[in-house]
Amino acid sequence: DAGVTQSPTHLIKTRGQQVTLRCSPKSGHDTVSWYQQALGQGPQFIFQYYEEEERQRGNFPDRFSGHQFPNYSSELNVNALLLGDSALYLCASSRQGFGEKLFFGSGTQLSVL
């Protein structure tokens, strides 16, 4: 039973570029949440997708957008990258109604130069 998988594992971009990160949830899970974790910080909630719609959103600008596909996989898109977007991006999946017990992927380490 595969857990949460994320791709790519590492990514280097330059300021102003756009990036797409991908996530496949754990089997049986229908809800995907995205988090940003900067060095020395706890995970910061970006948004959550369920039934292909954004259900909740944290305090992130519109440069951060996402999508959920019918197979429950998800993408995180970040436009006009800033140096401050450098962080570990974590995808977490859960079952609707059990949203607190998240299963995380290993993350995508994004470096913006």
Add this chain to the structure above:
Amino acid sequence: DQQVKQNSPSLSVQEGRISILNCDYTNSMFDYFLWYKKYPAEGPTFLISISSIKDKNEDGRFTVFLNKSAKHLSLHIVPSQPGDSAVYFCAAVNAGNNRKLIWGLGTSLGVNP
């Protein structure tokens, strides 16, 4: 405004002894609390949780205590093992805000053989 505070960035304990990790919160709307463990290059993994209607929950070597009046919870690991060395995050669920998960900054635990 850090609503979930883990005031000790790091903790060092001898193998076999007790590890106590502390977490304080400020929002009285939090009604469910979780601890996650994170190894380097991996996503956080769920460890143990407690509802606000309880004051203790135990799972093997891990026990979480909740003191609602003090808005304080702690995670006890007995006995500590070298494999417990990781970053531990405390997280709280806000019953009044779509059950968003609010994370602390983490405590890095080192268990010395």
